[in-house]
Each structure stands twice: as C-alpha cells, then as structure tokens.
Amino acid sequence: MRVAVLTTQVLFTKGGAEIHAQSLIDALRRAGHEAELVAIPFKWYPPERILDNLLACRMLDIGESNGLPVDRVIGLRFPAYHIPHPNKVLWILHQHRTAFDLWAKPDCDLGYYPEGQSVREAIMRSETELLPEARAIFANSRNVAGRLKEFCGLDSTPLYHPPRGAERFRTGEFGDYFFYPSRLCELKRQELVLEALARTKRPVRMVFAGKPDNPAYMEKLRTMAERFRVSSRVEWLGLISDEDMLARYAGCRGVIFPPLDEDYGYITLEAMLSAKPVITCTDSGGPLEFISDGGTGLVRAPNAEAIAEAMDTLWEDRAFGQEAGQRGRARIDELGINWPNVIAKLLA
C-alpha cells in the first residue's frame, strides 16, 4: 500500500508527536508498505492563523501522486488530519486542545484574543463536521477518545502503540534519583515537581531531561529551583542521546510524570518497560490508563504536598518501588502493545 501519514510540524520543536509520526512511518515500512510523512507547518497565533492553516489543508489534494493513487492516509494531528482523502483513517494524537479541554484554563492562549471565542467555535464546528469524513477514527488513548466524545460527540477507538525502541528498554539498579524526561513547558508541570522537591523530608534528587519549548521557561525553572533552595538536588540534562536516556531510566529510583491531562504519555510506558514505578497525578490524563495507585506506581492530587509525600514514600520504601516496577513491566506485556497490531488496525 502507498500510505501517507498526515501531521503538523511546529518548526524547530520535537516531542512525542514527532516521535509518534516517525515511528508509525518506520513501522509501516517494516510491514512492507510505501510510507510518506506529510508534515504541514503549523502556527497557532494570532488565532486567525489557525484557520488559515486549516483552510490551506482543506485545499490540498493528496488523492494520488505521479498518476498513482495514494491508497490510504492516516491523519494524526490538527489541522493536517483535515486534508481530504477518500480513504482516510484518523489516529488522533490530540485535537487543538486550547479550543477544547484547555479552553478557559490558565494556559489557554485563545482566550487572550478578542477573536478567540469565534475562532474556537469555528474549530469546534469544523471538527464536528469534518472528522466524520474519515472511514474510521482511532484515538491515541482512552483519554483522547473521551475528549472527542465529550466535545464533538464522536465515537473513536483507543489504539495504543509502543514507545520508540521499546525493545531496548531495560531495568537496572534502584538508584538515588527520580527521573523526569520531557519537553520543559507549563503543561508538563516541572514547576510543580520543583515545588514538591522543596517539601520532601528525604534527600530526594531529581534529574530532568529535555529541551524547553522556550528558553525563558528554562530560566524560570532555574530561578525557581534557586528560590526553593533545591538547585543542588536538581540536574538539568537538556537533550540527551537515546543511549543515555535508556541508562537514566534503567538506573533511577522511579519516574515522576505529573503533566496536566496528557494525551497518552510515552514516559509512562517507557518507565514501565524499564520496570520503574511512576508517580503521576489524578488529573494527568493518559498515564492514568496505565498507572494504578499502589499497583504500578503512586497517584496523587496535583499539589506539591501530595507529590512530596509520594516522592518520600518511594525514596524510603525501596521494596515497594521494585515490586511496583515489576508489576508495570508485567502489565505492559499483558496489554500486547505492538506495532503490527497498530498497523493491522489502521490499514484494515
């Protein structure tokens, strides 16, 4: 099959969505298909730009190329997934969240603009009208499927996939640091982790990996760490190699992953593959599909006191941490999350 994968690219940004798209392309090629990534540049401010992007996508014709049909397209991200095609399947990573679940939340940029409400309504309307053009709708997670149902009244099937290089994750010694690898941005709540760290009673150490979306945010985090007097217990690795990442996962005491309503969250799965317990929050979304409190990790309210208590618990109770990590590893094996299964469903 000739398969085009539709996504959007925020220039000079790399995160879970980019890894997801590339992993899907790799998996399609491994399965013997001809696969091409179609990435549309995306800028979301001022809000009218969102509609400009959407309109541009709607005007594209990817029905065939060089006289040969494109047999199937798989849409991943807004607004690229609205490029028309008669054999389109959606595997939605997330919608334009500030128009939906993040609307009126502190990080919602749309609300700051006078035209924000109208643009939001246009986005909501076009999603409801245009998404059903697809022959099937899959969601990245149960969380994303729930949002589609809640805001657009559309049914979709959650379809889990493994993180990139899943087979390479390994477990190691139960080290003296918690690990949080992620983009550094408000939604991932590194600030909350720093605040919690300041409230721990044990000599907990944190290792963050990842690049800030905006350099100013990195500065803010560093300043915050100084203000909380935890700088000596925090390490900022920035972007690290895959090898280093695997080693950091393998050697940590546990993984902290407390984002706000994450769509899916590779970090959860990567921690489980590394047999590490995960501390997450009751409002963290995707991770809650895999982490149970007292089972595969600890689930706490999204406040510094509660997270600090969980960090102290895992720091203190090494046996529980190891058992929770093993349960996580067993759970991910049970779920049968693998690419052949994903490809079979998307191309059915």
Next chain:
Amino acid sequence: MKVNLFSPLPPARTDIAQCVARMLPALSAALDLTLWTDSDDVDARTRRMAKVRRYDADNMDWRALSYADLNIYSIGNDARFHAPIMEIARRVPGLVILHDVCVHELAYYTIERRPAGRERYLALLEREGAEAVELGKTWLEGRANLRDLAQKYPLTWWPLEGALGVVSHNASALLEAVPNLRIPLLDTPLPWLPNAELPAPRGRTLSSGAPLELLVCGHLNSPSRRLSQILDAIAAYPRPERLLLHVAGSVRDEKALRRKIHTLCLGRNVRLHGYLSEEALGRLMDRVHMALNLRWPSVGEASGAQLRFWNHSLPSIATRTGWYERQPEGSLLLLDPERELKELHRHWDAALNNYDELVEYGLRGRMLLEERHCAEAFAAALLDFAPIVKRYQGSMCAPSLARRTGQALGGLRLGDEALSTALAKRLAGQIAAISGTSREDA
C-alpha cells in the same frame, strides 16, 4: 449562563441606563450577569444587584469576554454612551440590543475619533451610495446638518455588522431599515419593571376650572420631540389659561426656549423643571393630567418614556407613526403629524370637556405594560435566544478569513479570470465549511 452586558448604567442620563436598572432584578435572577461600564459613577443599587466591572476599550483583558457564554451590547444613538461600547462590539461578536433604529450619529462620532476618522466615515457612507458620500462631505465642511443626514441614512446596519444577533423592541422599523437582515432577530417588547414592582394603577381627576396639566419630559434636544410646536399650539389655543405645561428634561438651548416662551406670552402656562431625578419625575407624573410624547419625524425607536407614562397610568398623546401607531387601540391618543396643532387642540378640548373618558387611556396603557413589557418575560426570551445566536459564533471568522484569502489570491496575479474564479469558488466553499456560513456569504 454567564453573560456580560455592556451598557450605560444609572445614574447616566439616558433612558437606556434606566431601562437596564428596571430589568436588572429579572436579569440577575436568570443569569450570571456582569455589567460593564466605562464610567466610575455607578449607583449603589446597581452595584448591589450585579457585578459591575469598568472597562477601557483601549486596554482590555479579553478573557472575561472570551469565556462568557454571551456578550450583550446595549446600543443607542448617543455616542457619549455608546461609542466605547461599539469599540468592544466591533471586536468581540455578541448580541446587540438595538434601542435606536437611526444610529448615524453614533457611527459618525465613533469613527471620527479614530485615525483618519473622516475618511473612514466617508468610506462607510460609500455603502449608501455616491449621494450619501456627497452629503457626508457637505456635513464635514459644515454646510449641512448631521441630523438631516441621519434621517436620510440611519445606518442601522452598522452596529449589526459582526453581531451574532439583534434584539429589537421595534422589529418592523428595524426590518424596514435593514430589509436584508442576515442575523437572528429577537422581536420583544421594551422591558419594564417586574410586574411585582409596579405601583398600583391609579385613577385621576380634573377639578372643574383647574388647568389641564401637561407634561413633556426626557431628552428634548431633538426637534423631533416637537417642543417648539407644542408651545405654538398652546399659544394658539382659544383657552390658554386652561393649560399648564411642565417641561422636565434636557434642553439644548434653554435661553432660546425661554425667549420663545416670553415672546408667546406663555410665562404663566409653562414651567421648566430641568432634568429631574426618577423620584421627582415620578411625583410629577402622578400630578399631571396628560403626557405629550410626540415624535416627528420619527426615527422608529420604541419609547421608554411611553412605558413610564403607562407605569403611572397617565393618559398620553403620541404621533401616529412607527412604534406608537402599532400600539393597541385605546392605549394612546394619537395625532396626525400633518395636522398636529389642530389635533392637539381637539385632544385638549376633549380632555377639558370630559377628562374621565381620557383616564381610561392611561389605565389601558397600564394593563398593556403588565401584559407585554414584563422584565421577567424579557429575561426568559433572552435565555431562549442565546443558544440560537451562539450558533453563529464560528461564522464570525468568515469575513476576515475571506479577506486574507482574497489578499493571498490577489497576490498570485493569476491573470486568467476563469482560473481565478474557479479557485475563488473552491476557497469560498471551504471557508463556508470551516466557518459554518453560507457559500454565498463566504
């Protein structure tokens, strides 16, 4: 439902502020209401009944508007009160309560204060045709009267551009002025007090030999209120000693008015009260025998003053035009504007001969007030209307999206008209699909 209402508020000297004050209990009970004003001066009662926020159109935090279920703009023709509201309404689409059908003065004074205001004003008039532009130029050169221009070109459509919907208390006049209205219209009577707050209906008597006390009130600056003609009619009346006119309200040129009263020897027939408080005006309405609520030429507005007269069961004379003409028979004494003086005399004769018969007009008006103008009914109608207008929120993006697309298309310099047209049609179809507007509109 979370609602922002932008309106002049008491004690602002405008009927629209009083209108808001009257319907406030009903609105506050039905809605999560925030009142927005550009004035620091808001009375204590209003502050007790709803959240009041001050705004500066040049320095807004738009989030409060973005996250509301509905933004409502109370629009009248007086630019002092409504120009700042229009600055907001033009940027955040909402529901317009249009109190005046003629909003030419509002349009002029709102636009005039912007950079290149005069050019923009003339560009606006271009939509009315070349003659309107020429007349506009004569006004800008000081050779014409804005009021005359407004009579000819009321520009009713202007505050409705970019609105989600419109509430009118005089829908037939609105539709006459904007026959191709393309937004939802809620035709609902001008709201008055909740029925529970109405004073008891009251009868009136005219003692034998006592003068018939007449009242004109409100904003009397416009010639359309006929104050000068009323004075002429009193002077020409065969028994002027039987008439006593109370003038309560703002008059632009009080000196000229006093001169006229003096010239007509009406010193003993006219009392000038100036602008009265609500309470003082209410006491005056209870005292007089007849209100004169003339409008000619009419600009089609529903009359808050008329509701006030009915509230006091006060018989009143109005011009046979617009909203007044459509009121149920027996609630108003009407006069033909072409025979104004004669008909005033006829009504005064009738009142002096048998005042008891006229009292019924005031009482029937009072019943009408209860039946049609109840504030709770208005709040309920607004609640029902809100989801209808909200459906159009997304379509508000269509004009700017079409404009940007047109600019991009123009930049391509395709040259081939057929090719350009085909591309424009496809783009229009997609804009319509995205915004939920019709393909033709897109």
